[in-house]
Structure formats: structure tokens, C-alpha cells
Amino acid sequence: MKIISDINELRDHLRGQNRTSFVPTMGNLHEGHLSLMRLARQYGDPVVASIFVNRLQFGPNEDFDSYPRTMQADIDKLEQEGVYILFAPTEKDLYPQPQEYRVDPPQQLGDILEGEFRPGFFKGVCTVVLKLFSCVQPRVAVFGKKDYQQLMIVRQMASQFALPVEIVPAETIRAEDGLALSSRNIYLSSSERAEAPALQRQLSAMREQVLGLKEKTVSALMDIEAQALTQMQTRGWEPDYIAIRQQGDLAKPTQANLDSGQALVIVTAAKLGKTRLIDNLEI
Ligand code: AMP
Numbered sequence: 001m002k003i004i005s006d007i008n009e010l011r012d013h014l015r016g017q018n019r020t021s022f023v024p025t026m027g028n029l030h031e032g033h034l035s036l037m038r039l040a041r042q043y044g045d046p047v048v049a050s051i052f053v054n055r056l057q058f059g060p061n062e063d064f065d066s067y068p069r070t071m072q073a074d075i076d077k078l079e080q081e082g083v084y085i086l087f088a089p090t091e092k093d094l095y096p097q098p099q100e101y102r103v104d105p106p107q108q109l110g111d112i113l114e115g116e117f118r119p120g121f122f123k124g125v126c127t128v129v130l131k132l133f134s135c136v137q138p139r140v141a142v143f144g145k146k147d148y149q150q151l152m153i154v155r156q157m158a159s160q161f162a163l164p165v166e167i168v169p170a171e172t173i174r175a176e177d178g179l180a181l182s183s184r185n186i187y188l189s190s191s192e193r194a195e196a197p198a199l200q201r202q203l204s205a206m207r208e209q210v211l212g213l214k215e216k217t218v219s220a221l222m223d224i225e226a227q228a229l230t231q232m233q234t235r236g237w238e239p240d241y242i243a244i245r246q247q248g249d250l251a252k253p254t255q256a257n258l259d260s261g262q263a264l265v266i267v268t269a270a271k272l273g274k275t276r277l278i279d280n281l282e283i
Pocket residue numbers: 024025026027031032033035036142143144145146147170171172173174180181182183
């Protein structure tokens with residue numbers, strides 16, 4: 001595997017390739033990331049991964065400085081997956097001047113849910129993803145459904161800018177007890193780690209409740225959300241949101257859309273101690 005930090009050197013190596021598959025990450029790789037590498041390989045060749053902890057998407061009180069950086073272990077894992085190039089730019093490589101041009105996603109998608117609780121997050125994500133796409137020029141890029149809203153926003157960005165890249169979604173990889181794998185899981189104490197799967201169990205219970213409704217109404221869904229919120233709070237969690245939304249646009253379901261059978265998804269972000277976990281479940 002070639003490890004490249006310089007944009008021009010990356011371009012030299014990829015010149016003439018038109019089937020590149022790309023997986024952007026922030027490192028501290030786990031099985032979830034590696035499943036994306038495997039999926040990428042099915043869609044194209046060569047596979048390029050990137051590792052870059054993107055300052056632009058972190059809020060002032062978030063964990064940019066303490067975000068786990070495990071480059072050597074990550075390199076070993078990517079080598080085993082047969083990744084052709086690891087693009088691992090420094091901040092100077094990717095942002096040689098302050099990145100003043102940014103991509104601002106539409107409010108109705110970028111400022112809700114994650115965007116409400118992490119202002120500017122999706123602006124930072126879109127900006128780095130567009131820049132990484134410009135560096136790698138992939139035909140396909142793989143994103144995890146674990147970050148459901150991010151996947152949707154990146155997809156729409158690619159579509160609205162007519163970027164010549166296909167965005168491929170990858171299923172969420174979980175630990176045996178149901179906890180979605182995440183780089184941030186290492187922040188959990190052992191008792192928090194034991195409690196953490198309760199979030200996914202809560203989503204599964206909500207899904208059952210929704211499927212069991214005789215009549216799907218907006219108010220019935222709101223009751224299910226409110227109950228779930230209280231239950232998680234009682235268990236000691238601090239949920240930012242637990243929301244049943246429309247799969248197509250993550251908006252609150254309207255009665256007309258419920259009546260016409262619009263697909264739903266439950267999305268959540270909740271703090272357990274100092275660790276903020278996110279997860280989702282399609283209905
Ligand atoms: P990150 O390094 O957290 O920025 O994630 C890089 C990519 O891996 C994103 O597309 C994530 O959605 C995806 N990802 C993170 N966790 C998982 C998981 N448990 N299963 C599948 N994909 C994941």
C-alpha cells in the first residue's frame with residue numbers, strides 16, 4: 001500500500017484511473033470501516049482510503065484534540081484489506097491556506113438533528129468531502145449508514161453539484177451485543193460499555209411499537225418518541241434527540257405521507273456520561 005500525504009503526488013499515482021473506489025475516514029479504524037473497504041473493492045479498482053481528522057467539522061467544545069489517532073494500527077489493517085493507496089494528508093497538505101470557500105448544505109437537511117446539536121458540522125463534512133473527492137476523483141465513494149444524515153447530505157451534494165461519483169451506502173456493523181461500532185466507543189468506561197447497547201434496544205423496541213400501530217398517526221409516533229426519551233433519561237442517558245423521521249428527507253412525517261406508506265427511520269444521538277453515541281434504525 002502506498003501512503004501519500006501530498007495532493008499532487010496522489011494525483012500522479014492515480015492519473016489515468018477511472019474506476020477508483022474511495023472510502024474517506026477519520027481513522028481509528030474498526031470492522032465497520034473495513035467493511036466499507038471490502039464493499040469499495042466490489043465497486044471498483046483501485047481502492048483508495050483516506051484518514052484525516054477534519055478540524056472543520058468539530059465544534060469548539062468537541063473532541064478534535066482527543067479524537068483517537070492510531071495511524072500505525074490503521075495502516076496495518078488497510079494493508080490487510082488490499083487497499084492500494086492510503087491518502088493521509090496533514091492539515092497543511094489539505095488546507096494550505098485557510099479553507100474559506102465552504103459548502104453549505106441546505107438548512108432543512110443540514111440544520112436538523114445532528115446539525116441542530118452540532119452547528120456547522122455538515123458544512124465541515126461537505127467541505128472536506130468535496131475537497132477529498134477533488135483530490136481522489138473517485139468513480140465510487142462508500143459511506144456508512146451509521147451516519148445516516150451524513151450519507152443523505154453527501155448524496156445530495158454529489159447530485160446537486162453533478163459530481164461524477166456514485167455514493168454507495170454500507171450497512172452498519174455492530175458488536176455482538178448490538179452496539180454500533182464507532183471510534184468514539186473507546187471513550188466508554190466498562191460500565192458505560194455494558195449499558196451502551198440499550199440505545200439500539202430502544203430503537204428496536206420503538207420499531208416494534210410503530211409496526212404494531214393499528215393506525216399510524218403523527219401523534220402516535222410523537223408518543224412513542226416521548227416515551228423513548230423518558231425511558232433513556234431514566235436509564236441515565238442524556239438524549240439529544242430520538243426521532244422518527246421520513247427516510248427520504250429526514251423531515252417529520254406528515255399524516256399524508258404516513259397514509260401513503262412513506263418509509264420511516266428512527267435516528268438518535270444520546271450522551272452516556274461524556275460519550276455521545278449516534279445510531280439509527282430503518283422501519
Ligand atoms: P468516521 O471515521 O467515523 O468518519 O467514519 C468513516 C466512515 O465509516 C463513514 O462513512 C461512517 O459512516 C462509516 N462507519 C462508521 N462506523 C461504522 C459502522 N459501525 N458500520 C459501518 N460503517 C461505519
